[in-house]
Amino acid sequence: MRWVELQTSLHQAMLAHSPDPALLALLAGPTGERERRLAVYRNNVRHALLNVLEAAFPVSRQLIGEACFTAVGLTFVAQHPPQRPVLYAYGGGFPGFLAAFQPLADLPWLADIARLEWARNEALFAPEAPLLTPTRLAAVPPEQLPGLSIWLHPSVRLLQSRWPIHAIWDAHQPNGGPLDAVDLKHAQSVLVWRLKNAVVQQPLSAGEFVLLTAFAAHRPLAEAAETAAGDDATFDLATALARFLNQEVLAISDQHNGNALGH
Structure with missing residues (x-):
């Protein structure tokens, strides 16, 4: 596996539940142990990104509750991984994700609250x-x-x-x-x-x-x-x-x- 392919495979493994078998084959130890170690890293990455969302969208989190926000946030993380190596820039797509998230359709103002919170995040880091x-x-x-x-x-x-x-x-x-x-x-x-x-x-x-x-x-x-x-x-x-x-x-x-x- 070439270096670029390895990076891509590792990136996907941090967000997907089923890592590439070719990636697992490169790791030392029994197969089950390899999957367990990857799962630990995956859990850390996903929850680190969830923490970023919690910090950027505190009112949205209050509106739907901690447990619901965690479930929604982890779903977003899995479908929308970071595109830039800057944590404060992560989450810009979350308001649009909420707008299209059918289980929360009975809270039609939620996406606009999230847009307001993201605007505050952008204002904080603007030049x-x-x-x-x-x-x-x-x-x-x-x-x-x-x-x-x-x-x-x-x-x-x-x-x-x-x-x-x-x-x-x-x-x-x-x-x-x-x-x-x-x-x-x-x-x-x-x-x-x-x-x-x-x-x-x-x-x-x-x-x-x-x-x-x-x-x-x-x-x-x-x-x-x-x-x-x-x-x-x-x-x-x-x-x-x-x-x-x-x-x-x-x-x-x-x-x-x-x-x-x-x-």
Whole structure:
């Protein structure tokens, strides 16, 4: 067995219940002992990956219970092994897996809660970028403001759900609100980002979500504001900009190109 084939076979053996006989033949000792030793390694690998999922999706785990999460998590691990040698990057496919997992179909909001938790994980490990400050924005000549491109900090994640995902998540925090007060018929949009080395989140109004989505798509300020106001009659650009500037949601680049304040 060549080295690449050996690596592939060993990788598969760590996740499959029936290892390749050719791999077993390379190991020393009686056949039964070889299988037992592989089973020990397999169990360690699977539960290490399960621990990664538990750390990334604590609220999802609370929602379905420890035993159920363990069973679902090990099923995911077996079907979706890591594609990168970085543990914090493992689990991005878990929300989609939950969405298609029929035994949990009676919890339709579960997948979106998992998406929120994964967004928090991504925000934690996102790179840094120079922040757009009120002073920097005030220095832009007024005639350039309509065409100005404002960018989002790399840690920003925007989620839109038909479920109250922020309220459900918050109800499962130590100082969160009561779960029985959550209206499951209430849709929510949520902003997730890293503020001073801590991941934070907050619900967004319809206009705020549209504005930040437009910034993410590199739309000029005037166009972004017009789209947000057209979607939300209560939207106020000055209030929204002040809020996002003070919360360090917006970013600039080290090098400017035309009217862009981006990265």
